[in-house]
Amino acid sequence: MSRKFNFSAGPAMLPEEVLQQVQAELLDWNSSGMSVMEMPHRGDFFEGIANQAEQDLRELLKIPSNYKVLFLQGGGRTQFAMVPMNLAKEAECVAYSNTGTWSQFAIEEAKRYNTVHIAIDSEGNNYTNLPDKSEWNIPDNAAYLHYTDNETIQGLEFSQAPDSRGIPLISDMSSNLLSKPLEINQYGLIYACAQKNLGPSGITMVIIRDDLLAREPIVSTPSMLRYKIHAENNSLYNTPACFAWYVCGLVFKWVKNQGGVEEMARRAKARTDELYHYIDASGFYNNPVNSAHRSKMNVVFTLKDEKLDGTFLKNAEKAGLMNLKGHRSVGGMRASLYNSMPKAGVAALLQFMREFAAQHG
Numbered sequence: 001m002s003r004k005f006n007f008s009a010g011p012a013m014l015p016e017e018v019l020q021q022v023q024a025e026l027l028d029w030n031s032s033g034m035s036v037m038e039m040p041h042r043g044d045f046f047e048g049i050a051n052q053a054e055q056d057l058r059e060l061l062k063i064p065s066n067y068k069v070l071f072l073q074g075g076g077r078t079q080f081a082m083v084p085m086n087l088a089k090e091a092e093c094v095a096y097s098n099t100g101t102w103s104q105f106a107i108e109e110a111k112r113y114n115t116v117h118i119a120i121d122s123e124g125n126n127y128t129n130l131p132d133k134s135e136w137n138i139p140d141n142a143a144y145l146h147y148t149d150n151e152t153i154q155g156l157e158f159s160q161a162p163d164s165r166g167i168p169l170i171s172d173m174s175s176n177l178l179s180k181p182l183e184i185n186q187y188g189l190i191y192a193c194a195q196k197n198l199g200p201s202g203i204t205m206v207i208i209r210d211d212l213l214a215r216e217p218i219v220s221t222p223s224m225l226r227y228k229i230h231a232e233n234n235s236l237y238n239t240p241a242c243f244a245w246y247v248c249g250l251v252f253k254w255v256k257n258q259g260g261v262e263e264m265a266r267r268a269k270a271r272t273d274e275l276y277h278y279i280d281a282s283g284f285y286n287n288p289v290n291s292a293h294r295s296k297m298n299v300v301f302t303l304k305d306e307k308l309d310g311t312f313l314k315n316a317e318k319a320g321l322m323n324l325k326g327h328r329s330v331g332g333m334r335a336s337l338y339n340s341m342p343k344a345g346v347a348a349l350l351q352f353m354r355e356f357a358a359q360h361g
């Protein structure tokens with residue numbers, strides 16, 4: 001068996017130890033005589049798995065007791081609808097940041113229900129920078145401020161939570177939850193689909209403050225899209241993504257064993273510092289993002305001549321470096337370096353980039 005270094009933005013690499021544990025337990029979980037895939041979701045075995053996963057996530061992020069943690073389905077995109085449907089009245093003003101492609105998808109969805117006000121806008125700099133705080137414009141009457149903590153496609157990341165001036169702050173952390181410590185009290189709601197930094201696809205974590213659970217959803221909101229119903233049913237209102245939930249639980253344990261989110265942040269900084277430093281000094285590669293706001297998860301870069309893109313990707317694959325192609329909307333390359341990316345993966349990528357630049361520069 002030879003595992004490759006996978007730089008995919010998502011579904012992304014998982015820790016090898018986690019995959020091995022899944023393999024070892026696949027037919028018989030903990031002497032239950034069953035696979036996790038075969039267990040009733042309301043039985044004792046699965047309940048134990050589910051509760052342990054929640055408890056570990058709570059510990060990792062120091063989630064206070066006035067927040068519920070939900071394990072839902074439908075990915076990040078379903079949250080784009082659930083947030084406006086549950087947290088604002090029909091046509092009410094809601095504030096959004098527009099800092100990249102994922103913000104824009106969230107905005108488009110919110111427009112179906114609410115009046116969207118753009119509060120933080122990166123359009124003017126082509127999504128390569130976050131505007132200065134003095135340029136933010138957050139209306140006092142907005143039901144909430146939604147922002148994308150890490151723009152997975154543009155490689156642009158907030159280094160701290162924006163000050164929403166008392167308005168509930170909603171954060172899409174689909175591509176960076178568990179990559180750094182958070183001050184959960186600063187947020188009203190955080191959501192993240194799993195397949196980037198947390199586990200396999202099919203499950204989405206929502207951390208929601210109790211007072212927001214009490215908000216009345218838009219009347220036509222289906223039961224499946226109501227936070228309150230999921231909270232009242234401990235995320236077992238319908239059959240959850242049991243297997244994905246279990247694998248996320250193993251990833252949470254792995255993060256704890258590695259030293260928690262502080263250690264994940266340290267590693268992410270080390271990985272990306274090295275890569276950005278090389279890119280900037282290379283004269284061959286380029287990253288357009290303001291260095292103060294570069295993502296510690298998704299490193300985007302272009303080559304000096306885009307005609308070389310195909311060769312770069314083909315040779316990278318030959319070297320065991322997979323899925324480096326940038327998102328189709330921005331082109332170029334993207335190396336996604338989530339928690340599970342080993343140091344050796346970054347070293348192999350750097351070596352390849354150096355050699356490629358030397359050959360083609």
Ligand SMILES: *Cc1c(COP(=O)(O)O)cnc(C)c1O
Nearest residue numbers: 075076077102152172174175193
């Ligand atoms: C991937 C991603 C999403 C969408 O997630 P799906 O699970 O595919 O719906 C939303 N927001 C961000 C920031 C993402 O990176």
